[in-house]
Every structure is written in C-alpha cells, then in structure tokens.
Amino acid sequence: MRRAQSVFSTLLSRNLxxxxxxxxxxxxxxxERTLLRPALYSTATTSPRSRWWSSPSPxxxxxxxxxxxxxxxxxxxxxxxxxxxxxxxxxxxxxxPKDVVLYQxxxxxxxxxxxxxxxxxxxxxxxxxxxxxxxxxxKWSDYKKVPILVVDGEQLVDSSDIVNKLSHRLHPDNSVVxxxxxxxxxxxxxxxxxxxxxxxxxxxSEALESFDYIAKHGNFxxxxxxxxxxxxxxxxxxxxxxxxxxxxxTDERAALYEAAETWTRxxxxxxxxxxxxxxxxxxxxxxxxxxxxxxxxxxxMVENTHIGEWYQRMETAVGEPAGIKA
Ligand SMILES: N[C@@H](CCC(=O)N[C@@H](CS)C(=O)NCC(=O)O)C(=O)O
Numbered sequence: 001m002r003r004a005q006s007v008f009s010t011l012l013s014r015n016l017x018x019x020x021x022x023x024x025x026x027x028x029x030x031x032e033r034t035l036l037r038p039a040l041y042s043t044a045t046t047s048p049r050s051r052w053w054s055s056p057s058p059x060x061x062x063x064x065x066x067x068x069x070x071x072x073x074x075x076x077x078x079x080x081x082x083x084x085x086x087x088x089x090x091x092x093x094x095x096x097p098k099d100v101v102l103y104q105x106x107x108x109x110x111x112x113x114x115x116x117x118x119x120x121x122x123x124x125x126x127x128x129x130x131x132x133x134x135x136x137x138x139k140w141s142d143y144k145k146v147p148i149l150v151v152d153g154e155q156l157v158d159s160s161d162i163v164n165k166l167s168h169r170l171h172p173d174n175s176v177v178x179x180x181x182x183x184x185x186x187x188x189x190x191x192x193x194x195x196x197x198x199x200x201x202x203x204x205s206e207a208l209e210s211f212d213y214i215a216k217h218g219n220f221x222x223x224x225x226x227x228x229x230x231x232x233x234x235x236x237x238x239x240x241x242x243x244x245x246x247x248x249x250t251d252e253r254a255a256l257y258e259a260a261e262t263w264t265r266x267x268x269x270x271x272x273x274x275x276x277x278x279x280x281x282x283x284x285x286x287x288x289x290x291x292x293x294x295x296x297x298x299x300x301m302v303e304n305t306h307i308g309e310w311y312q313r314m315e316t317a318v319g320e321p322a323g324i325k326a
Contacts, residue, residue: 181280
C-alpha cells in the first residue's frame with residue numbers, strides 16, 4: 001500500500017498538480033491518507049419506527065430507493081415493515097450510554113459499521129465530521145484514524161472493538177460466542193471491505209461519482225472541496241488498480257457479485273444471519289455496504305445478485321442514520 005501511495009503521490013505531483021496550489025496538494029495528501037478508503041454513501045429509507053432524535057434527509061443528489069407499487073408490491077412492502085419492526089431490539093434504557101459522540105468520515109465503511117449498530121439499537125449519538133486533511137477535530141486523541149467513539153467520556157477505537165464493547169454493555173449476560181457470527185464479522189474486515197474500493201473507483205465516471213459524494217459531504221473548506229473531487233477521483237481511479245493487484249482481484253465486479261452471493265448463501269434461507277433478527281455480522285455487512293448501495297457499484301450489485309431482499313430488510317430494521325451533527 002505504501003508503494004501505491006508513493007507512486008500516486010508522484011504521479012499526482014507530475015501530472016495533476018500542474019498549478020501546484022496548496023489546496024490541490026492538500027487534496028493529494030488527503031487522497032493518500034483518506035481517500036484510499038471507499039467513497040461511501042449513507043442512504044436512508046423511511047423508517048417504520050419512531051426515533052428519539054430526528055433524522056437527516058438523504059442527500060438530494062442521490063437517487064433514492066424505489067418502493068414497489070401496486071397491490072402486491074404494497075403488500076410485500078408492508079410485510080417487510082412489520083417483520084423488520086419485529087426484528088428491532090431496543091435495549092433497556094438503564095443500559096444506554098448517556099452521551100455518545102462519533103468522530104467519522106461520512107464515507108468511511110468502518111464508521112458506517114459503527115453507525116449501523118448505533119442506529120439499530122436506537123442509541124442516540126452526535127456526529128463530528130473530521131476534516132481528513134487537518135484532522136483537527138481529533139487532535140485531542142493519539143489515535144489518528146476514524147471511527148473514534150466517545151462513550152460517556154471514554155474513547156473507543158476500531159470499529160469491531162467498538163461494536164464488541166457496546167454490544168457487551170447492552171447484553172452484559174451474553175457471554176456465549178456465536179461462531180458463525182464471528183466468522184462472518186471477520187470476513188467483512190478481511191475480505192468484503194477490500195472489494196469495495198476497486199469497485200467504486202473502477203472507471204473514471206464511477207470515481208467521479210464517488211468523489212462527488214465525498215466532496216459534498218466531507219468536512220472540507222471550499223477550496224479543498226473542489227480539489228478533493230477532481231484530484232481525489234483521479235488518484236483513486238489509479239490506486240484502485242493497485243488495490244486490485246494487492247488483493248488478487250482480477251475482475252472487481254465479479255468479486256463484488258461473488259461476495260454478495262457468498263453472503264446471501266450464508267443466510268441459508270433465513271431473514272438475517274441472526275435468524276429473525278439481525279446479529280452483529282448482519283450489521284457489519286450492511287454497515288460497510290450502505291455507503292455504496294446507491295452508487296453504480298451498489299446498484300449493479302443489487303441488480304445482478306440475490307442480496308437485494310436481505311439488504312432491504314436490513315434498511316428497514318436499522319432505519320435511517322440518526323446521528324445529529326455536533
Ligand atoms: N481497523 C480500523 C480501520 C479504520 C480505518 O482505517 N479508518 C480510515 C478511514 S476509512 C482512516 O481513518 N484512515 C486514516 C486516515 O484517514 O488518515 C477500524 O475497523 O475502525
């Protein structure tokens with residue numbers, strides 16, 4: 001990865017930074033550090049549940065999920081809502097943390113994994129969008145990545161560890177390790193996340209689509225925003241080809257479809273891997289896929305595999321991202 005980064009730094013400085021403006025150079029630095037991660041999009045659908053805090057609307061620039069029309073469609077949609085509402089697991093109020101702050105990049109798959117957990121369990125949280133260039137919002141921490149979750153003043157880092165700790169807090173009596181759940185959570189961190197970048201930066205237009213979202217929703221100054229979109233898309237288009245090699249991916253779309261089908265097969269006819277309710281593996285897969293769902297890669301994935309029904313059940317069960325901008 002380091003070699004890929006330096007290659008791209010060089011390429012960028014030779015070919016793209018003709019004006020060598022500070023903002024574009026800063027965007028290049030950001031691309032090296034941050035934009036190696038998938039450009040992600042948190043989407044939303046109408047939640048059947050009431051929320052403690054109001055939810056943000058989905059970005060207008062993104063196509064929203066289509067809802068089936070007609071009697072059969074309406075019926076199946078209502079049934080989905082009913083079963084998803086049943087799937088909800090509200091924790092007892094005395095176990096809920098009082099103050100939760102998520103330091104994140106909107107586009108980060110690991111951050112979205114944590115958000116899927118918080119949203120599913122209706123844990124109210126505030127969001128601090130970190131500027132990937134200056135990272136000034138997390139200067140107070142020794143940890144230089146996101147997500148960072150501050151729970152009642154305690155710093156938690158690393159998405160899977162964060163979820164483990166929160167889950168233990170909500171279910172203190174549950175010490176049994178579910179091996180199937182653990183296996184698929186590892187699969188998300190070790191396989192699924194690596195398939196994402198090569199897909200969302202696969203072509204120049206897909207890279208631009210991804211960075212259009214990142215530039216709009218990331219914490220950038222106006223000048224950084226413009227530079228981030230075009231320099232970031234160019235860099236990531238090239239880096240994604242390196243990532244393909246690094247993770248031995250020959251056809252990125254085939255790898256994405258294969259991952260989606262592998263997950264669907266793992267469900268083995270169940271609504272969720274957890275059975276009638278999502279477990280931590282369902283939340284992890286959903287969390288990392290959520291930002292790409294309405295990008296071209298995610299649309300292609302749903303059109304060409306069997307993952308769509310599970311994804312829709314998860315959207316309904318988890319509900320809208322409910323974080324409040326701090
Ligand atoms: N294993 C960590 C990975 C976190 C991570 O790599 N986050 C990326 C953003 S998606 C990051 O902060 N990279 C450092 C940077 O942006 O400088 C987790 O699961 O939380």
